[in-house]
Amino acid sequence: MTRIGEKMRPLEGVTVLDLTRVVAGPYATMILSDLGARVIKIENPNDPDYTRDFEPYLVDEDKKQSAFFAQYNRNKEAITLNLKEEDGKEIFRNLVIKADIVFENYRAGIMDKLGVGYENLKQYNPKLVYTAISGFGQKGPYSKWPAYDNSGQALSGLWSINGMPGEPTRIGTIIGDEAATFFATIGTLSAYIHAQKTGEGQFVDVAQLDSSLALTENAVSNYTVGGQIQQPLGNDHPLCRPYGKFKAKDGYVFFGGYTDRFWKTTCEFFGEPELINDPEIDTMPKRFNEETYNRRVLPKINEWFSHYTCQELQDALAEKLPLTAIHSMDQVLEDPQLNFREMFIDYYYGKAHGKLFGNPIKLSATPCDTSGGAPEIGQDNEKIYKEFLGIEKKELEKYKEKGVL
Known part of the structure; x- marks a missing residue:
């Protein structure tokens, strides 16, 4: 009552x-x-x-x-x-x-x-x-x-x-x-x-x-329309790169900077704006190519993130692009948003x-x-x-x- x-x-x-x-x-x-x-x-x-x-x-x-x-x-x-x-x-x-x-x-x-x-x-x-x-x-x-x-x-x-x-x-x-x-x-x-x-x-x-x-999600339509039987991808995404788990100095973060706008923001923050116009990785489809991604994009992200803690990355970038620390439950209980x-x-x-x-x-x-x-x-x-x-x-x-x- x-x-x-x-x-x-x-x-x-x-x-x-x-x-x-x-x-x-x-x-x-x-x-x-x-x-x-x-x-x-x-x-x-x-x-x-x-x-x-x-x-x-x-x-x-x-x-x-x-x-x-x-x-x-x-x-x-x-x-x-x-x-x-x-x-x-x-x-x-x-x-x-x-x-x-x-x-x-x-x-x-x-x-x-x-x-x-x-x-x-x-x-x-x-x-x-x-x-x-x-x-x-x-x-x-x-x-x-x-x-x-x-x-x-x-x-x-x-x-x-x-x-x-x-x-x-x-x-x-x-x-x-x-x-x-x-x-x-x-x-x-x-x-x-x-x-x-x-x-x-x-x-x-x-x-x-x-x-x-x-x-x-789209596993049914992937098969009935695209003929693909979806397989486990771990922390990867079938349509987006970079989009997943990345190692920081003291743990892991989720980073989803795959769009051209978010990639531009990332490159500028880490002091390498020339990568924005690099002809091999200047568009979202090019960065999604698995060979190009593993050779050019992933190593660069790993290098950038290795110098910062999860909290430092989140504090610096979370308002600008999708980047959040991957929390354990003790950290979840302390989360200010929750x-x-x-x-x-x-x-x-x-x-x-x-x-x-x-x-x-x-x-x-x-x-x-x-x-x-x-x-x-x-x-x-x-x-x-x-x-x-x-x-x-x-x-x-x-x-x-x-x-x-």
């Missing part, structure tokens, strides 16, 4: 029932919660989100909380509910009546098998937006396969175009999960707007494989403290709120079940004894 003197957030009044776990789903619902939605995380009491056990931990006396779990579950409430129990199914259906969105990331068909898939739930709430993130989508020859992030990276071709020449390499983050996060968030908000306009809910089907494919944009938030778990990344969405009138904590398992059972369904504490205890909560 908006407090006096605070700005309203855009999704206030929206209720999300969150059955997801690990990253792809929890990250999407956390974005919605940062934007003001009321997100209720629902976990099986016997099989909760297993990222609660991921190290490292925020430790407060005899309690601890996974920093990984906290990163993707802030601003949420939490209840327990066992959907394998008939009473659990009925309770969930009654919760759905008062919700706007359901989010899940089970394998395709699991929720239908339990009797609480979209076709069942829309009978209770026709305006319901039901979002399912899965490895391969709800239908198709792979739909029943289990999947991890690497599954999408492998089949989509991302592995085959990443890494150094000669061997496919996994991208060093769960980018397939995160891609599914963002597409699911976009799809959910689009479906929600439609539901508000028409009263018609719908099923939002987002596959990790599809989402990973959508990150392969700190100015409040991309690191202070997170407290009792007396324990850590920094987590914030929300990249910056809204001028209805800003995100990243201040909330991640919930303990079932911490809001009593409050939410009474508020939504009128279930009193004694009845909750009975459900707990039966294994429903």
Whole structure:
């Protein structure tokens, strides 16, 4: 709820029932919660989100909380509910009546098998937006396969175009999960707007494989139009030179001075303006030629950069052309631009403290709120079940004894 003197957030009044776990789903619902939605995380009491056990931990006396779990579950409430129990199914259906969105990331068909898939739930709430993130989508020859992030990276071709020449390499983050996060968030908000306009809910089907494919840039068109099967290029670029990683005195920088304008600026800064009109390297296409680049351009850049630290190069050139230091994570935490944009938030778990990344969405009138904590398992059972369904504490205890909560 908006407090006096605070700005309203855009999704206030929206209720999300969150059955997801690990990253792809929890990250999407956390974005919605940062934007003001009321997100209720629902976990099986016997099989909760297993990222609660991921190290490292925020430790407060005899309690601890996974920093990984906290990163993707802030601003949420939490209840327990066992959907394998008939009473659990009925309770969930009654919760759905008062919700706007359901989010899940089970394998395709699991929720239908339990009797609480979209076709069942829309009978209770026709305006319901039901979002399912899965490895391969709800239908198709792979739909029943289990999947991890690497599954999408492998089949989509991302592995085959990443890494150094000669061997496919996994991208060093769960980018397939995160891609599914963002597409699911976009799809959910689009479906929600439609539901508000028409009263018609719908099923939002987002596959990790599809989402990973959508990150392969121009690899599809390179093959279908140009007949080229894209291979790993390491830190090079298929269309631009110089554009990549270059060694400085104390580390590495990214330098993208391939256009004629940026090349001119570079040559002038390093005191060799005569190279601007050198007939062998005076145009962008000439500098892109691999033999010419390796013989004339690359050695010159290496010589120039070897006399300066990463910070010196960035301080001198970053406002004039694309040149930035390649930071390790300890340096990232000190970056003035990221700190100015409040991309690191202070997170407290009792007396324990850590920094987590914030929300990249910056809204001028209805800003995100990243201040909330991640919930303990079932911490809001009593409050939410009474508020939504009128279930009193004694009845909750009975459900707990039966294994429903």
